[in-house]
Amino acid sequence: MYFTLLAVVIMTAIALVAVALGIARAISPRSYNPQKGEAYECGIPTRGRSWMQFKAGYYLFAILFLMFDVETVFLFPWAVVVQDLGVYGLASILFFLIILVLGLTYAWRKGALEWK
Numbered sequence: 001m002y003f004t005l006l007a008v009v010i011m012t013a014i015a016l017v018a019v020a021l022g023i024a025r026a027i028s029p030r031s032y033n034p035q036k037g038e039a040y041e042c043g044i045p046t047r048g049r050s051w052m053q054f055k056a057g058y059y060l061f062a063i064l065f066l067m068f069d070v071e072t073v074f075l076f077p078w079a080v081v082v083q084d085l086g087v088y089g090l091a092s093i094l095f096f097l098i099i100l101v102l103g104l105t106y107a108w109r110k111g112a113l114e115w116k
Contacts, residue, residue: 060112064104071100 078085078093085092107113
């Protein structure tokens with residue numbers, strides 16, 4: 001019973017994605033201008049190579065920022081209903097914060113927060 005339902009859900013999801021991609025491809029405007037593939041630098045022609053590698057530390061720093069930014073998004077709804085949740089709500093959010101602080105401590109010790 002559940003396997004059949006799961007198969008139907010997965011097939012429906014695949015079909016909906018395929019239809020959406022097909023419609024987008026069919027109605028999207030097409031432009032084959034070679035200038036479209038060039039790097040855009042505010043109208044100023046680039047000098048040298050446009051493609052350059054960035055250090056992985058920048059990406060790691062951005063991911064850590066997003067992680068702790070999302071933390072505050074989860075704290076706002078909790079703060080609105082904190083009185084209705086009681087002790088269970090307090091314990092849940094403390095557990096959430098402890099996990100995040102452990103993640104921050106790990107990143108700090110690994111040196112991910114040092115801007116080099």
